[in-house]
Amino acid sequence: MDIFGNDMGGVGADTIEDCIEQCTRNTKACYGIVWIEEDKVCLPKGASTSYRSLSPKINATAVLNIPYQVEQDMNDIICPYPNLSTQKTRNGLEFQILCGANLSFDDLLSPLTDSESEMHANSLLECLENCAKLHPLCTRVTYNADRNGGSWLNCWLKQGVTSKATPDTRLMVHSAYALVPNLERNDCRNGSLVQVQGSETRFRLSCNDFRRINGTVGSIPQSYHEKSLQDCADRCGNKGSTCVAAVFDHEMWSGFQNCYLFDKMPGPGEQNSNYTFAYLDSLSSQYLAPPPKPAEISGKSWMAGIITPAIVIPALAGFYWYWARMRKSKKA
Incomplete structure (x- = not known):
C-alpha cells in the first residue's frame, strides 16, 4: 500500500x-x-x-x-499552570514553571538506564514526572504541547546551567526548573553503626563507597528520595522489607531518588565521596571493601623530580669542563 x-x-x-x-x-x-x-x-x-x-x-x-x-487538545493552547508558580511531583521534587519559554542545549543521556533525554509526554506534569525519576539527576525540562507543529517526542529532559530560558513564538512550548534541595551532609565513620529507628536492625557503614546501582544496563534497584542517611537506612530496614543494603547519594548526582535499596549484597564498587554504603551488620562477613584509588605520586617521587636535575646539570657541566681541558692539553 x-x-x-x-x-x-x-x-x-x-x-x-x-x-x-x-x-x-x-x-x-x-x-x-x-x-x-x-x-x-x-x-x-x-x-x-x-x-x-x-x-x-x-x-x-x-x-x-x-x-x-x-489530535490537538485545545486546552493545551494555554499554559496549564500560572507562570513562575511551583508544582510538585509525586516523589516530592518541586519545579518552577516557565510559561511560553524554551530551554536550549543541555539535553542529557542517562548512562544508568540507557534512556534518552527525548520522550513523549501527554502533559507538562507528565514531563515533570519523567524528569523527577530520571537517573542521573534531571534539573530542567522543556515540553511542547503542539501535536501538529512538533514531533511525537515532545518532552526534553536536561541537566546543567547552560540552558537559558528564551521566549518561544509557539504558544504551546513551556519549560520548568527543578528546585533541587541541598541535603545536610552527615559525618561518616567507616565501620560505624546506624540503627533503624524503632527497630533493633543495624546497618554498618562504608564511607565514600559507590556500589553499582545498575547491575545490568537498564536495570536499577528500587530508589526513593530521602533527606538523610538515617532516613535511607530506615527505609531499607522497614519491617517486612527484603532490603539488606543501601547506597545513599548525598549530592543526588545519580538522581533525585537518591536512596537505592538492594535485596542482596552487591559486589565492591569504587571509592566516591558522594556515596555512603550501608549493609546489615549481620552480613559483615560478606562485605568487600572497594579497591583503593591508583596511588598518587608520592612526595619522595616529587622531590626526586626536583632534585635530580639539580644534581645532573652540574655533573654534566663538570664533565664538559674536564673534556675541554683535556682536548686543549692534547693540542698543546
Whole structure:
C-alpha cells in the first residue's frame, strides 16, 4: 500500500521498525509512513494523511498514526499552570514553571538506564514526572504541547546551567526548573553503626563507597528520595522489607531518588565521596571493601623530580669542563 501526497522527504531505513522510528523522531508531526522494502526507503507523511490517502502499491507498506494521538487538545493552547508558580511531583521534587519559554542545549543521556533525554509526554506534569525519576539527576525540562507543529517526542529532559530560558513564538512550548534541595551532609565513620529507628536492625557503614546501582544496563534497584542517611537506612530496614543494603547519594548526582535499596549484597564498587554504603551488620562477613584509588605520586617521587636535575646539570657541566681541558692539553 502507498499513501498519496503529504510527503516529508525520504530517508533510508533497513526495516519497517526503523522507518516508524524515523517518523517518531521527525522534527515535524509525522502522521504515517510508507516503507519500500526493495529500496530500503522510508517516506514520512505529514498532516492531512488519513486512510483516504491509501492506494495500492506493490512492495510498499503503509502505516498510519492512531488519529487520537495527533489530535490537538485545545486546552493545551494555554499554559496549564500560572507562570513562575511551583508544582510538585509525586516523589516530592518541586519545579518552577516557565510559561511560553524554551530551554536550549543541555539535553542529557542517562548512562544508568540507557534512556534518552527525548520522550513523549501527554502533559507538562507528565514531563515533570519523567524528569523527577530520571537517573542521573534531571534539573530542567522543556515540553511542547503542539501535536501538529512538533514531533511525537515532545518532552526534553536536561541537566546543567547552560540552558537559558528564551521566549518561544509557539504558544504551546513551556519549560520548568527543578528546585533541587541541598541535603545536610552527615559525618561518616567507616565501620560505624546506624540503627533503624524503632527497630533493633543495624546497618554498618562504608564511607565514600559507590556500589553499582545498575547491575545490568537498564536495570536499577528500587530508589526513593530521602533527606538523610538515617532516613535511607530506615527505609531499607522497614519491617517486612527484603532490603539488606543501601547506597545513599548525598549530592543526588545519580538522581533525585537518591536512596537505592538492594535485596542482596552487591559486589565492591569504587571509592566516591558522594556515596555512603550501608549493609546489615549481620552480613559483615560478606562485605568487600572497594579497591583503593591508583596511588598518587608520592612526595619522595616529587622531590626526586626536583632534585635530580639539580644534581645532573652540574655533573654534566663538570664533565664538559674536564673534556675541554683535556682536548686543549692534547693540542698543546
